[in-house]
Amino acid sequence: MTASILVDGVAASTVTVLDRGLAFGDGIFRTLEVRAGRALNWDRHFRRLAHDCQALDIPVPDEAVLRxxxxxxxxxxxxxxxTVTRGTSGRGYSKPTETVARRIVAAFDPPEYPAELARDGIRVRRCDLVLSEQPRLAGVKTLNRLENVLARSEWFDASIREGLLCDREGRLVEATMSNVFLVVAGALVTPLLTRCGVAGAQRDRVRDLAAAGGITCDVRDVAFAELEEADEVFLANSLIGLWPVVALGEKKWPVGSLTRRFQSEIAADDAKA
Known part of the structure; x- marks a missing residue:
């Protein structure tokens, strides 16, 4: 894997050990795809990044500088x-009197996901790890992603591509690296993220496309058992696009028409000049 990295606009591959992102996870990050030099779905990514910075009271980087x-x-x-951190401070949790945020912009080789994952769908599992609840940080993509790391380490079966995560009440929240959508009677359902979980820019795009196409998208608490009654299930993030879910244990779903519709609409949106 190769990488090109700027730290506060300067080519570098290190930050000080006193950076609060390293010491406390005091920061946020967003991941996006660049194609032919163009950042895909940029407006939604920047809105999410700005929202997350504001949630942590970290200054929002200038959009033109990031571009x-x-x-x-x-x-x-x-x-x-x-990655945006609160910058450098000494030992201790107290925030510095004046925050000088640090921004890290790093480019990596694109992942090589086999085409059949989007075409034929994937198998998933339910993770044993239970997400903790912190409403103040719900939806925010902070640097504290240890729950996702531990959840992803629960399986090594290459035929299983994602793990579904629930809260302590057994409500479906998200997958380890993606957001979850169910199709029920021609409408979309996606979990409410007011207690925990990360709200992705691709999730926002699916909701916007649904609204533009006259398709209801119900954002609410989703009991894990509701998966049994879903007509279709798919996962969304900015690198995979949409992956149909076709199997969870013995439960099977088809790759349905709404999943195909949103795959097509996202591809068309990404292709716009």
């Missing part, structure tokens, strides 16, 4: 990760 730095590290095809 310029993305262009520098990713002139062609790449995956770009934008």
């Amino acid at each position: 310029s730095e993305i262009a520098r590290v990713a002139p062609r095809e790449a995956v770009v990760k934008i």
Whole structure:
């Protein structure tokens, strides 16, 4: 894997050990795809990044600066990760009197996901790990992703591509690296993320496309058992696009028409100049 990295606009591959992102996870990040030098779904990514910074009371980076730095590290095809931390401080949890945020813009080789994952669908499992609840951080993509790391380490079966995560009440929240959608009687359902979980830019796009196409998208608590009654299930994030879910244990789903519709609409949206 190769990477091109800017730290506060300067080519670098290290940060100080006193950075609060390293010491406390005091920061946020967003990951996006660049194709032919163009950041896909950028407006939604930046809105999410700004929202997350504001949730942590970290200054929002200038959008034009980020766009310029993305262009520098990713002139062609790449995956770009934008990290914003509260910057440097001494030992202790107290925030510095004046925050000088640090931004890290890094480009990596695009992942090579087999085409059949999007075409034929994937198998998933239910993770044993239970997500903790913190409403103040719900939806925010903080640097504290240890729950996802531990959940993803629960299985090594290459035929299982994702793990579904629930809260302590058994409500479906998300997958380890993606958001979850159910199709029920021609409408979309996606879990409410007011207690825990991460709200992705691709999730926002699916909801926007549904609204534009006159398709209801119900954002609410989803009992895990509701998966049994769903007509279709798919996962969404900015690198996989949409993956149909076709199997969870013995339960099977078809790759349905609404899943195909949103795959097509996302591809068309990404292809716009």
